[in-house]
Amino acid sequence: MQKINKVFIALLAGLPAVAMAHPGHEFPELGFLSGFFHPFTGLDHMSMAVGLGVLLYNAKQRWQLTGLLGLAFSLMLGFIVGTQNWLASSAAEYGIVASLLFLAYTLWRKQESLLPMATVSLAVFHGMAHGTELSGHGHWAALMLGMVSAMAILYAAGLGLGALLQRFLPQQGRKIVAALVALVGFIGLA
Numbered sequence: 001m002q003k004i005n006k007v008f009i010a011l012l013a014g015l016p017a018v019a020m021a022h023p024g025h026e027f028p029e030l031g032f033l034s035g036f037f038h039p040f041t042g043l044d045h046m047s048m049a050v051g052l053g054v055l056l057y058n059a060k061q062r063w064q065l066t067g068l069l070g071l072a073f074s075l076m077l078g079f080i081v082g083t084q085n086w087l088a089s090s091a092a093e094y095g096i097v098a099s100l101l102f103l104a105y106t107l108w109r110k111q112e113s114l115l116p117m118a119t120v121s122l123a124v125f126h127g128m129a130h131g132t133e134l135s136g137h138g139h140w141a142a143l144m145l146g147m148v149s150a151m152a153i154l155y156a157a158g159l160g161l162g163a164l165l166q167r168f169l170p171q172q173g174r175k176i177v178a179a180l181v182a183l184v185g186f187i188g189l190a
């Protein structure tokens with residue numbers, strides 16, 4: 001019991017860190033694993049990938065696959081742009097906020113053909129945020145692959161969540177997800 005209490009308190013103490021839009025990389029030397037775990041530790045990347053899955057659940061399978069490839073491509077492009085230090089890292093942070101707000105907007109609306117793909121391309125900022133901070137690091141390619149893999153898994157989870165929402169909350173499901181994604185975006189602004 002004592003132990004459970006301790007774990008609970010530790011979890012509570014960790015909440016602000018989880019809600020914080022963008023914790024950095026604690027263990028960059030771990031390469032792939034560090035990149036892989038990162039999207040699970042911050043709400044910004046997680047809500048982006050899961051939200052995209054929910055967004056594309058109603059789309060044709062071909063578009064779901066395009067969304068997945070687009071997500072991976074945008075992330076990698078962002079990483080590469082980030083490592084060049086062309087833009088200040090604050091630009092990527094604001095880009096992440098913009099991507100979340102835009103995602104919330106597209107989730108809120110009825111499905112339209114090109115909007116989801118435009119939203120997917122905004123994942124470029126999520127990659128960029130880390131390319132910048134890791135440019136001096138030898139392991140950034142492994143780290144990038146780790147993060148892309150994790151985002152792909154979260155995207156697939158989003159597709160699954162989309163299926164559940166369709167079944168149990170067909171009216172409000174997407175709007176609830178939209179509101180949550182927008183909330184994470186606003187926390188990121190603060």
Ligand SMILES: [Zn+2]
Nearest residue numbers: 022042045129
């Ligand atoms: Zn991050």
